[in-house]
Amino acid sequence: MSDPQNSEIRGLLDREYAYGFVTDVDEDRIPAGLDEDVVRLISRKKDEPQWLLDWRLKAFNRFLQMLDEETEPTWAKVDYPAIDYQAISYYSAPKPKAELESLGEVDPELLRTYEKLGIPISEQKRLSGVAVDAVFDSVSVATTYKEELEKQGIIFCSFSEAVQRCPEIIQKYLGSVVPYSDNFFATLNSAVFSDGSFAYIPKGVRCPMELSTYFRINAAGTGQFERTLLIADEGSYVSYLEGCTAPMRDENQLHAAVVELVALDDAEIKYSTVQNWYPGDKDGVGGIYNFVTKRGACRGRRSKISWTQVETGSAITWKYPSCILQGDDSVGAFYSVAMTNHRQQADTGTKMLHIGKNTRSTIVSKGISAGHGEQSYRGLVRIGRGAENARNHSQCDSLLLGDRAGAHTFPYLETLNPSAIVEHEATTSKIGEDQLFYCMQRGLSEEDAVSLIVNGFCKEVLRELPMEFAVEAQNLLGLSLEGSVG
Amino acid sequence: MNALAIARDRHLADYEGFAARLGKEPALVAAIRQQGARAFRRQGLPSRKLENWRYTNLGPLAKLQLGPASPNLQSPATASAGLSLGDSVARRFTLHDGRFAADRETDVTQDEGVEVQGLARLRRTAPEQAARLLSNTPIDEHPFAALNTAFLDDGALVRAPRGIFDERAIQLVVAAGAYPDPRVSHPRVLVVAEPMSHLTLILDFLNEGDGPGFTNAVTELHLAEDAVVQLVILQRERAQHFHIGGVFVHQERGSRFSCHTLSLGGALVRNDLSVQLAGEGAVSRLRGLFVAREGTVADNHTRVDHAVPHCESHELYKGIIGEGGRGVFHGHVIVQPDAQQTLAEQHNLNLLLGEKAEIDSRPQLEINADDVRCSHGSTIGQLDAEALFYLQSRAIDESGAREILTRAFAEEILAELPIPELRTSLEPVVAAELAGLQGN
Numbered sequence: 001m002s003d004p005q006n007s008e009i010r011g012l013l014d015r016e017y018a019y020g021f022v023t024d025v026d027e028d029r030i031p032a033g034l035d036e037d038v039v040r041l042i043s044r045k046k047d048e049p050q051w052l053l054d055w056r057l058k059a060f061n062r063f064l065q066m067l068d069e070e071t072e073p074t075w076a077k078v079d080y081p082a083i084d085y086q087a088i089s090y091y092s093a094p095k096p097k098a099e100l101e102s103l104g105e106v107d108p109e110l111l112r113t114y115e116k117l118g119i120p121i122s123e124q125k126r127l128s129g130v131a132v133d134a135v136f137d138s139v140s141v142a143t144t145y146k147e148e149l150e151k152q153g154i155i156f157c158s159f160s161e162a163v164q165r166c167p168e169i170i171q172k173y174l175g176s177v178v179p180y181s182d183n184f185f186a187t188l189n190s191a192v193f194s195d196g197s198f199a200y201i202p203k204g205v206r207c208p209m210e211l212s213t214y215f216r217i218n219a220a221g222t223g224q225f226e227r228t229l230l231i232a233d234e235g236s237y238v239s240y241l242e243g244c245t246a247p248m249r250d251e252n253q254l255h256a257a258v259v260e261l262v263a264l265d266d267a268e269i270k271y272s273t274v275q276n277w278y279p280g281d282k283d284g285v286g287g288i289y290n291f292v293t294k295r296g297a298c299r300g301r302r303s304k305i306s307w308t309q310v311e312t313g314s315a316i317t318w319k320y321p322s323c324i325l326q327g328d329d330s331v332g333a334f335y336s337v338a339m340t341n342h343r344q345q346a347d348t349g350t351k352m353l354h355i356g357k358n359t360r361s362t363i364v365s366k367g368i369s370a371g372h373g374e375q376s377y378r379g380l381v382r383i384g385r386g387a388e389n390a391r392n393h394s395q396c397d398s399l400l401l402g403d404r405a406g407a408h409t410f411p412y413l414e415t416l417n418p419s420a421i422v423e424h425e426a427t428t429s430k431i432g433e434d435q436l437f438y439c440m441q442r443g444l445s446e447e448d449a450v451s452l453i454v455n456g457f458c459k460e461v462l463r464e465l466p467m468e469f470a471v472e473a474q475n476l477l478g479l480s481l482e483g484s485v486g
Numbered sequence: 487m488n489a490l491a492i493a494r495d496r497h498l499a500d501y502e503g504f505a506a507r508l509g510k511e512p513a514l515v516a517a518i519r520q521q522g523a524r525a526f527r528r529q530g531l532p533s534r535k536l537e538n539w540r541y542t543n544l545g546p547l548a549k550l551q552l553g554p555a556s557p558n559l560q561s562p563a564t565a566s567a568g569l570s571l572g573d574s575v576a577r578r579f580t581l582h583d584g585r586f587a588a589d590r591e592t593d594v595t596q597d598e599g600v601e602v603q604g605l606a607r608l609r610r611t612a613p614e615q616a617a618r619l620l621s622n623t624p625i626d627e628h629p630f631a632a633l634n635t636a637f638l639d640d641g642a643l644v645r646a647p648r649g650i651f652d653e654r655a656i657q658l659v660v661a662a663g664a665y666p667d668p669r670v671s672h673p674r675v676l677v678v679a680e681p682m683s684h685l686t687l688i689l690d691f692l693n694e695g696d697g698p699g700f701t702n703a704v705t706e707l708h709l710a711e712d713a714v715v716q717l718v719i720l721q722r723e724r725a726q727h728f729h730i731g732g733v734f735v736h737q738e739r740g741s742r743f744s745c746h747t748l749s750l751g752g753a754l755v756r757n758d759l760s761v762q763l764a765g766e767g768a769v770s771r772l773r774g775l776f777v778a779r780e781g782t783v784a785d786n787h788t789r790v791d792h793a794v795p796h797c798e799s800h801e802l803y804k805g806i807i808g809e810g811g812r813g814v815f816h817g818h819v820i821v822q823p824d825a826q827q828t829l830a831e832q833h834n835l836n837l838l839l840g841e842k843a844e845i846d847s848r849p850q851l852e853i854n855a856d857d858v859r860c861s862h863g864s865t866i867g868q869l870d871a872e873a874l875f876y877l878q879s880r881a882i883d884e885s886g887a888r889e890i891l892t893r894a895f896a897e898e899i900l901a902e903l904p905i906p907e908l909r910t911s912l913e914p915v916v917a918a919e920l921a922g923l924q925g926n
Binding site: 143282320352383398400401402403404406408409410411412413414415416417418419420421423424425426427428429430 | 537554807809823824826836838839840842843844845846847848849850851852853854855856857858859860861862863864865866867
């Protein structure tokens with residue numbers, strides 16, 4: 001469809017990851033290795049209550065057992081060398097200069113980092129109207145707009161702070177959606193998680209602004225293991241955004257996070273992710289292993305959880321944001337755009353577990369695979385025996401750019417109730433010659449034409465994103481795509 | 487030791503006895519048999535932990551104390567069993583518990599066109615040819631094909647010579663005999679379609695007894711350049727019979743293959759249909775209709791491997807699951823790197839008709855080339871309430887309306903059957919099966 005020798009396109013091929021810089025801050029980190037002392041040390045650094053330490057230790061023991069039984073998942077269609085879990089440092093934090101009183105006292109080096117990333121954590125930028133919790137390596141460095149949110153009773157802070165402020169809520173919900181023994185990476189996370197974000201939206205409150213967490217891996221030789229817990233109490237609403245970047249390094253770094261969402265009666269959670277971890281270079285050297293467990297429980301009647309994700313980064317993505325539709329009339333949604341270029345591999349999808357009556361779910365997954373990228377959609381829709389009148393519709397489309405790219409679809413549809421209606425459809429193709437031709441004869445360059453068509457292809461998903469993110473996501477897609485046309 | 491391992495060892499012990507009884511034999515075929523036994527020993531009866539068997543519980547099969555079947559070619563039941571299509575439509579042959587018995591036409595007449603003969607005879611007269619034909623079975627991926635190979639003895643060889651166009655179909659009645667205790671048979675069918683030949687083959691599986699039993703069939707087809715083969719597989723075993731069948735197809739350049747699998751009976755029917763499109767321009771058309779009722783499982787696995795460019799595959803499977811039944815569809819389409827200009831479509835539509843009916847559908851695409859058009863779809867649902875209402879408003883009672891709509895759902899598959907006589911004689915059979923399924 002195009003001439004791969006085209007010099008303009010060639011030039012773009014070598015375009016580099018824009019967020020690959022390293023911030024020079026003093027770190028407080030513990031040596032590489034994983035044993036019980038590390039778990040205790042992390043817990044001590046956080047000044048955690050005994051029950052939380054016990055919970056970590058339970059997870060740690062389960063993890064050792066899993067290592068013995070070799071239950072590290074191998075079913076995903078991704079290929080990577082074995083990870084040495086003893087070679088990772090499980091805690092790294094920028095050294096605090098002093099006790100922080102306000103944002104003004106945050107290490108200016110860190111503020112500059114977030115400025116470079118375009119994340120508004122300094123107070124001047126409060127006009128942007130997004131409350132941000134910035135997580136740098138293992139700890140949360142700053143959270144904005146806290147006071148304003150607190151006026152409405154919303155708690156939005158770092159996970160460690162929440163453990164101190166409202167331990168009873170944490171104790172009630174931690175591990176209730178993703179138990180510590182859930183899967184290999186979630187178990188590792190449960191043992192060593194260092195920080196993350198926490199939000200609680202009280203009854204009947206509609207969160208007045210977007211909540212956002214920005215994750216940044218900075219230190220070398222570390223992994224990031226954060227844990228996010230979001231609780232939307234009866235009748236509340238929250239929209240939550242998550243973004244991530246990391247420096248360019250030729251080592252692979254592990255990011256094994258856990259996200260738990262709980263929606264009670266009539267509550268709605270909208271969770272959006274723009275994932276742009278360093279994807280490795282064009283030969284597949286370096287990059288983040290993004291092995292994440294995300295799950296939301298629609299506990300209450302008429303509750304709703306929607307996941308929207310734009311996955312453009314990471315060397316390997318292994319991620320299945322899921323919904324447990326327990327409450328009657330609850331609704332789950334999953335909108336995803338995943339983009340793999342060069343040697344990136346992504347195995348992503350969702351699980352929709354219909355348990356309550358009249359539950360509905362929608363899955364829209366768009367995969368774009370270029371270069372030597374490998375991309376899989378893997379999804380489960382399960383209609384339980386008692387889930388009367390459940391309804392699911394799944395649409396999974398893949399676009400292939402380049403004859404060495406792979407696009408795979410592995411849906412599982414399990415229906416145990418005869419009143420269910422389940423539909424799944426998927427297509428895979430490359431960009432139509434006729435579409436390209438049409439755009440080009442209207443005066444667009446080939447590059448612009450491809451970008452237009454890809455944006456159109458992803459539109460169903462992108463329009464689910466909050467405004468600020470949608471713009472960023474579109475730019476990201478354009479960036480990731482450049483150099484792959486031809 | 488669990489039931490699966492015990493069953494494996496029982497089969498292997500039977501194999502030792504069987505091999506000893508055969509005595510001296512051409513080394514080539516004996517070696518193939520040994521390879522089969524080794525491959526089966528390695529794999530055993532697959533457990534649900536294996537991805538391809540996660541929805542298939544072999545526990546009930548493993549619990550059967552199966553003995554080897556002892557074929558009785560004079561069995562009166564067999565002569566009358568099977569669909570009667572008439573001599574002008576189909577030539578009919580029988581495999582009784584895997585043993586080849588020519589029915590009605592005992593002599594193999596070459597000038598007639600398509601050749602049908604027993605594999606045992608071929609093994610005696612042309613051991614090298616037999617060994618060559620029998621050594622392509624994918625025993626390392628399919629434990630039951632390995633088991634079948636271990637018990638390799640007789641079977642049917644269907645050969646369509648170069649350029650032949652036989653108006654008459656070949657009907658092969660594959661019958662399991664009636665015994666007081668559960669028995670296993672391992673029928674094997676080999677189909678060789680030479681260049682530019684045209685063949686229609688009907689495999690008519692049934693069993694004579696009412697008690698439990700097990701048919702472990704392997705069918706292999708080789709389509710040479712520009713050959714056309716239309717295969718129809720009818721599975722009409724009774725309610726306690728287990729059927730596991732592997733159909734392995736290799737297609738050369740420009741060949742056209744169609745397969746209709748109608749799974750209408752049996753306690754457990756498990757079909758593995760694997761098609762390799764190995765020559766450019768090959769086309770495969772796979773159709774399936776499966777019915778499951780109280781306590782029965784209809785389990786269909788298909789795998790289409792697009793190994794070269796410019797091939798097409800079209801797949802449509804329809805499931806009708808009655809109260810307490812379970813259906814499984816697993817379709818796997820693989821497009822190899824460089825298999826450009828592939829057209830692959832895969833559809834699975836399912837109807838759930840009663841309480842505790844279950845369907846597990848896994849339509850999968852694995853695509854490694856970019857200039858392709860691939861799509862798949864799967865739906866699970868019920869009879870359309872508005873259509874039911876419409877029919878009732880035209881003075882058809884509810885159960886009648888349900889029956890009409892269910893038959894219409896199945897009709898799409900039946901309408902494409904290759905021979906009109908086959909369609910007419912099957913329609914009442916299917917209708918009777920479906921009438922028994924209606925829930926409330």
